Amino acid sequence: MARRVPLSLARALYSVLAWAAQPLLRRKLRRRALAEPGYGLAVAERFGHYTPADLGQDGRGQWIWIHSVSLGETRAAAILIRALREILPGMRLLLTHSTATGREEGARLLEGAGGKADLQVWLPWDTLAATRSFIAQFRPAVGVLMETEIWPNLIAGCANAGIPLALANARLNEKSEAGALRMAPIARPAYGALAAVWAQTEDDARRLRHVGAQVDAVLGNLKFDVRPDEAQLARAAGWRPKLAKPVVLLASSREGEEALLLERLKVLGAAAHAVQWLIVPRHPQRFDVVAQLIAEAGFTLSRRSAWGDALAEPQADIWLGDSLGEMPLYYGLAAAALMGGSFEPLGGQNLIEALACATPVVLGPHTFNFSQASEQAVQAGAALRSADMAAAVQDAMALVQDGPRLAAAQARAGEFMQQHRGAARATAQAIVALMR
Known part of the structure; x- marks a missing residue:
């Protein structure tokens, strides 16, 4: 005691x-x-x-x-x-x-x-x-x-x-x-x-x-014991057959990372359209900022807030997940996820929630907030480690377009979670x- x-x-x-x-805190609030x-x-x-x-x-x-x-x-x-x-x-x-x-x-x-x-x-x-x-x-x-x-x-x-x-x-x-x-x-x-x-x-x-x-x-x-929202996963499962191409998600992105992704997609040109890109910023106050970045980069945009309850596959280069509390839905839609916070020196966001939804993860070089879980996931084949955003985009696209390899990574994600509960x-x- x-x-x-x-x-x-x-x-x-x-x-x-x-x-x-205290006066400074009041002003900040x-x-x-x-x-x-x-x-x-x-x-x-x-x-x-x-x-x-x-x-x-x-x-x-x-x-x-x-x-x-x-x-x-x-x-x-x-x-x-x-x-x-x-x-x-x-x-x-x-x-x-x-x-x-x-x-x-x-x-x-x-x-x-x-x-x-x-x-x-x-x-x-x-x-x-x-x-x-x-x-x-x-x-x-x-x-x-x-x-x-x-x-x-x-x-x-x-x-x-x-x-x-x-x-x-x-x-x-x-x-x-x-x-x-x-x-x-x-x-x-x-x-x-x-x-x-x-x-x-x-x-x-x-x-x-x-x-x-x-x-x-x-x-x-504790996060290994997460139970993703079943209703959201069911909705994602209902939407997936309507998708014309696999979804790659930039999850819980932080400032600077969306720009890195957009820059790489512009370099790839038409090849980038082989997958559907989805960005979900970490902080809701950045939703509009990220929407503006996407538009200024010359990409067409569809926002989750405009979809309603039914996905009619919004026609856009990039989807923006501008809602709170729907990460299981986004992970359920995604074939693979780039983990935000790991492509800038910010320590990475939580990869465990993605793995709980059987979504393989591509990590950047900065994962010190979840260092042990990250290394273990890579060793188990549930996650990939990439040198930077450009490499991560290539790695994610290669993964989601290789059916047997993707299925194996999804299975390993589930096994990895079960072992650590x-x-x-x-x-x-x-x-x-x-x-x-």
Whole structure:
């Protein structure tokens, strides 16, 4: 269990800076809300003010609190929550987020679960006052931070209040490790005050220990236990016979990657039209930007938002997946996927969701966010590694036009996923044990 954490000089200075930054945070939220209205929702919660005054009071001492900062973490949290409900059917869930996409995904998760006793709020800014208010308001039975989230005052406050707080599905890449070591007077006590840390891989565990965490176990990656939306996969299966050519998806693309793809397609000319290209940007605020890039590159465009419920195979050089929560549909349509975030030095996005839909993946050179899963998938034949975007386009086109090779890669994707399942159940059991 976590020990009591005194207010050190380093954390006191950090707390002063966090307090002083509040006006800047308010201004940032106002600006972000112009593009993403979710950032303008319940702003007072960000500063520890929860209304009505008794919000959450009747759940004190009962909440199982899970913090998932953004979209990817919320999807991982959904897998863990499902496993927790199997063990604790009557549990009361408190779900917190830091980004608008995370909160929107969380709202869909709670609506689908139908848990009327569940609650969703923003995680407060990490000032002493706001975190104390949050802890006093909800007093959870146990807290779980997903993957990488470390907030010194929040962690210290939970430790001092006797609330066990764990870091689940924990990962730490080399860049983040270096950053934590630079901030050691703040980071090391925060990691050390966690009641439990459950790492994804042995490499993550080694780096976490190096920055001060007491790693209790290596339980694997929750995302291997993902269950893609069956309705979306069924819709994709119904649409596929209408396709005149195989679909290659650039999935969860980040800034700069769409331009790399478009540049390569222009070089290929007519040869690029042997497949149907589909781009799904990682961030919804970039949908219009990417649409403009496609048009300026001289390609015709069809947007998912204009399709409705039936695919009449929109006639366009490139399709744009401008919808939220439909990645299983896009992966189901695609014969292969280029993994976004891996063609710029961003660490790569989650390839596991694609493999769960039996969609082989082509990876760029930058996959440090999912290094072990990426290497294992390549070794298993469920993924390919390409040197850059130009090579990835060629590799993907060759794969989807070779029927036997594509079928083998799809089968290996399914086998790979099956071999790595089990983290969700193990993590849920560890949370229940920690709570008790």
